[in-house]
Amino acid sequence: MSVSRSKRRLALVAVAALASVGLAACSPDTVGDGSGSGEGSSTRGGDGVSQTGSGNDTQEAAEVVKPVLSANVSRGQSGVPVSTLVSVAVEDGSLSSVKVTSSAGQVAGSMSSDGVSWTAKERLEPATTYTVTAVAKGAQEGSQTRRKTTFTTQDLSLSEQTYASIAPLQGETVGVGMPVIVTFDIPVRNKAEFEKHMSVTSSPQQTGAWHWLSDTEAHWRPKTYWKSGTEVAVDVDVNGVDAGNGIYGQMDRDIDFTIGDANIYKVNAQTHQMKVLSNGKLLRTIPITTGKAGFTTRSGTKVIIEKFESKRMNSETVGITGSEAYDIDNVQYAMRLTYSGEFIHAAPWSVGSQGNANVSHGCTGMSTEQARWLYGISKRGDVVEYTGTDRPMTFTNGYGDWNKPFAQYAKGSAL
Numbered sequence: 001m002s003v004s005r006s007k008r009r010l011a012l013v014a015v016a017a018l019a020s021v022g023l024a025a026c027s028p029d030t031v032g033d034g035s036g037s038g039e040g041s042s043t044r045g046g047d048g049v050s051q052t053g054s055g056n057d058t059q060e061a062a063e064v065v066k067p068v069l070s071a072n073v074s075r076g077q078s079g080v081p082v083s084t085l086v087s088v089a090v091e092d093g094s095l096s097s098v099k100v101t102s103s104a105g106q107v108a109g110s111m112s113s114d115g116v117s118w119t120a121k122e123r124l125e126p127a128t129t130y131t132v133t134a135v136a137k138g139a140q141e142g143s144q145t146r147r148k149t150t151f152t153t154q155d156l157s158l159s160e161q162t163y164a165s166i167a168p169l170q171g172e173t174v175g176v177g178m179p180v181i182v183t184f185d186i187p188v189r190n191k192a193e194f195e196k197h198m199s200v201t202s203s204p205q206q207t208g209a210w211h212w213l214s215d216t217e218a219h220w221r222p223k224t225y226w227k228s229g230t231e232v233a234v235d236v237d238v239n240g241v242d243a244g245n246g247i248y249g250q251m252d253r254d255i256d257f258t259i260g261d262a263n264i265y266k267v268n269a270q271t272h273q274m275k276v277l278s279n280g281k282l283l284r285t286i287p288i289t290t291g292k293a294g295f296t297t298r299s300g301t302k303v304i305i306e307k308f309e310s311k312r313m314n315s316e317t318v319g320i321t322g323s324e325a326y327d328i329d330n331v332q333y334a335m336r337l338t339y340s341g342e343f344i345h346a347a348p349w350s351v352g353s354q355g356n357a358n359v360s361h362g363c364t365g366m367s368t369e370q371a372r373w374l375y376g377i378s379k380r381g382d383v384v385e386y387t388g389t390d391r392p393m394t395f396t397n398g399y400g401d402w403n404k405p406f407a408q409y410a411k412g413s414a415l
Contacts, residue, residue, distance in 0.1 A: 067093025067136035067145045075149040082153050082240040082248050086120040088134045093145070096135040102128050123240025126156035126248075161250035162186035162243050164236045168380070173260040176227070177303040178381025179401045180220040180234050187215035189244030191414035194218075197237045197249075202230050211404075211412030213396055221401045221409065225383065228279060230259040260379055267364060269297055269388030272355050274364070276374065283377075286370045287355030289347065290389075291362035295324075298362075300393025301402035302337040302384045304344075307375065309333065317341070320361060332368060333375035337384060338398040344384070346371035 068091040073080055086107065088098050094115035100107040102125070109120040124130065129152045136145050167181040168174045180200050188194050191212055200208060200220045208222040226232075233256050238249030266275040267288065274286040291297035311334040314327045318341035334345040347354070347365025354366060364384075366374070383402070386393070393403050401409065 064140055064143050065092050065138055066143050067091065067138045069134050069136050069145055069147045071132055071134070071147075071149065073130075073132065073149065073151045075151070077151040079154045080124065080151050081242075082124045082126050082156065083242045084124055084153075084240075085122075086124075086130070086132060087117065088132065089117045090134075090136040090145075091116075093136045093138040093143070096137050096144075097133075098135075099133045100130055101133075102130045104128070124153045125240075126153055126161075128153050156248060158250075159186070160247055162188060162238075162247050163250045164238060164253045166234055166236060166253055166255050168255070168257040170255040171257065173258045173379060175304065175379050175381030175383060176225040176259055176262045176264070177301070177383035177399065177402060178226070178259075179303075179399055180232075181399075182218045182220075182234075182236055184216045184243075186243070186247055187245075188247070189215065190242055191215075191218075193241055194238055194243060194249070195414045197241055199235045199237075200232065201235075202226075202232045204230060206230065209406070209410035209413055210415075211401070211409050212414055213412075219401055223406045225262065225264075225402075226259040228259055228262040232257050232259065259381075261377075263378060263382040265374075265382070265384045267297075267384060267386045267388075269299070269358060269386065271388070272357065274366070276377075278377065284370075284373070286366050286374070289350050289354045289360050289365045290358045290386075291360050292358050295320075295361040296389050296391040297342065297358075297360075297364065297386060298338070298391050298393040298397075299386045299389045300400070302342070302386065302393060303399035303402070304378055304380055304382045304384065305336045305339075305398055306380065307335050307378065309375070311343075311345075313343075313345075315361065324361065326361070333371035335375065335378060336398075337364075338393075340397050342398075344371070344374065 069088065071086065071088045073084065073086055086100050086109070088095065095111060095118055098109065098111070098118040100109065100120060104125065107120050107122050107130070109118050111118050129150060131148065131150045133148045134146070137143065162184045165183045168178060182198065195210055195218070198210065198218070204227060206222040206227065208220055210218055210220050212218045234254060236253040239252045241249040243249060262279050264277050266277065267290070269290045272288055272290070274288045275282060276284045276286065309332065311331050312329050313331045315321070315325045320326070332346040334343045336343050342362050344364045346368040347360065347363070348368050350359050350365050351367050353359045393400055395403050
């Protein structure tokens with residue numbers, strides 16, 4: 001062998017050695033067993049580089065550059081954060097396939113357009129073992145690298161995970177004033193990160209915004225009342241998202257609901273009348289009574305929160321005691337408007353005052369017949385607009401979302 005050929009072979013060995021070092025140095029997270037593939041291939045002793053050739057000593061072996069795989073998780077790693085989106089990358093080649101699996105199944109992911117990286121679409125579950133299997137091919141025939149790694153995620157107790165509840169319910173038909181309400185059972189400090197993974201879409205599309213009322217409650221409302229017939233989809237994809245203070249999202253949630261007839265009831269405490277409109281049409285004007293002096297009904301926009309065909313009303317639960325106390329066991333056709341205890345309901349005991357005086361403790365009373373009819377056409381999310389008093393509706397006392405101008409409401413977003 002000539003001197004130049006010896007130097008050439010030494011150079012090839014050096015290149016192969018550097019490729020082997022690169023595999024280890026590319027990332028401590030490199031996954032793999034170093035196996036190559038390709039019929040008729042051979043591996044040069046100790047350099048981890050596969051090559052193809054005829055084996056004729058008189059013919060110079062062709063250099064085979066193998067692709068180098070790396071990942072953001074490493075073999076045998078434990079305590080991997082559940083917020084991790086597993087990713088795999090390749091140098092000197094392209095990815096043929098990537099699979100991330102656990103006992104629960106396969107993790108969805110997407111390949112980059114150039115085929116050199118893959119990223120999971122889903123975060124991880126706690127206390128779970130995952131296996132990453134990746135195959136890459138090089139530019140030369142027979143040049144292939146296959147890598148496999150197994151890792152385990154961090155273990156989390158229920159107190160380290162926050163679960164989202166959503167209103168409305170799946171498949172519910174609600175009124176045009178219904179906000180989307182997401183409630184978390186453990187406080188979310190990293191609101192901006194969570195909000196990035198919370199979306200509301202609708203058909204027809206309507207502009208809206210999130211507003212955080214607290215660390216545990218976020219609302220979304222459109223700029224104006226929903227359009228009747230709108231189909232709405234809510235996606236709260238926070239599983240594994242870092243909520244701050246060592247807390248992570250538990251389980252993705254998604255629901256679909258529908259906006260029904262546009263029922264808007266207009267109550268005037270001065271004229272003692274309620275105008276009932278549905279889809280812009282006046283259906284009925286109902287004589288009513290509202291709160292007397294000392295128990296003034298709030299003016300502003302309220303939304304029906306819940307309905308009871310029969311409900312016990314005990315004044316002590318809202319702080320009314322003494323000579324004004326009451327405890328009525330069977331109040332019929334009651335619809336809640338505020339958390340503090342304002343309802344629309346049948347009030348047969350005040351029929352003589354309905355239409356001409358305010359005699360209640362803050363509720364809106366009407367005859368049993370009128371209350372039965374109104375209850376029958378009403379649903380959660382229907383709007384009740386009050387005027388005629390000097391006591392304003394408060395933003396957080398019920399679904400008070402419509403009592404802020406939209407520009408101010410939108411400032412409650414964490415983004």
